[in-house]
Amino acid sequence: MNWSWMLPPSFSTVSGDIDGIYMVILWITGIIFFITEALLFYFIFKYRHKEGRKAAYDHGSTKMEIAWTMVPLVIVLWISVVSKGVWDTVKVDVPPAGLEIIVTGKQFEWTVTYPGPDGALGTSDDFETLNELHAPEDEAVVITLRSEDVLHSFFLPEMRIKQDAVPGRDITVWFEAIQPGDYTIGCAELCGIGHTTMGGTLTVYTAADFQAWSSSQAQQQQP
Ligand SMILES: [Cu+2]
Structure with a gap:
């Protein structure tokens, strides 16, 4: 079936x-x-209804x-x-991260922040993608989920991830993809007039391909 x-x-x-x-x-x-x-x-x-039949109350x-x-x-x-x-x-036992990123929802897009060559978030070599999430296979991708304005819901249907993004809160969510490919990113919470356009693509690579992609992005986006 x-x-x-x-x-x-x-x-x-x-x-x-x-x-x-x-x-x-x-x-x-x-x-x-x-x-x-x-x-x-x-x-x-x-x-x-039947003629002559009366309702009984009990x-x-x-x-x-x-x-x-x-x-x-x-x-x-x-x-x-x-x-x-x-x-x-x-939801509770988050595994050790192979890749740590920040995903920020705002009307009506998802911004993804990567750690850059030094492997640490919040430093000057961080780089970003818009409505694209790039990740390696067979590694736990640990996401800090944020929202800049209203409630959104970060939805990766093929990863079976759906988590509200709440303004003012950092929420941890993780997934580990088992196969390279292009998958869907959506927003699963009605968040305004452009809600249905709030989506993107999750691209999963082999470990080597992800490294190559990540270093080329880091170079291109060098401050
Ligand atoms: Cu949204």
């Missing part, structure tokens, strides 16, 4: 885990959706109410327990 309308193919180290949770939640909510819609239409049909069932509160509660708690490991991997 062709599932391409759901999620694009994934090229990050966390893909399998993220997609696994996604599918589990989709199955649970999908099944519940069809059951509740079927019941809804059944009762709409069963209790439709309190309902306390037992049923407890049941339909407890069952979703247990399901939601179960999801949070089984997905905790993946959450920690993606």
Whole structure:
């Protein structure tokens, strides 16, 4: 079956885990959706208007109410327990960085700041790209995410990364790509009139190609 309308193919180290949770939640909510819609239409049909039939009023069932509160509660708690490991991997336990960069969102573009030849951010040899993120494969790219104006959401669908950029806060987000190629950058938060144009390209290179790209950029952008 062709599932391409759901999620694009994934090229990050966390893909399998993220997609696994996604599918589990989709199955649970999908099944519940069809059951509740079927019941809804059944009762709409069963209790439709009939000449001479009067509505009866009653309190309902306390037992049923407890049941339909407890069952979703247990399901939601179960999801949070089984997905905790993946959450920690993606959001909490940031691995040692192969490349450290800063991504800054503003209406309506993404600026990426690289450390330059000295390998340290915040020094005079830093260089920038606009709406392009260049990264090596098989290395953890650790991003400090910022926003200059409003809420944006930094979205790398093929890396399964989606993180809000909040004005005044530095938020760490990371990914490790497993294959060179061109991928999508988007903004996943309605951030103003140009929101839909706020995108770009993530280019993943082999380690050697990334080194070559990085040194040529550093040279070109020399202050
Ligand atoms: Cu935006």
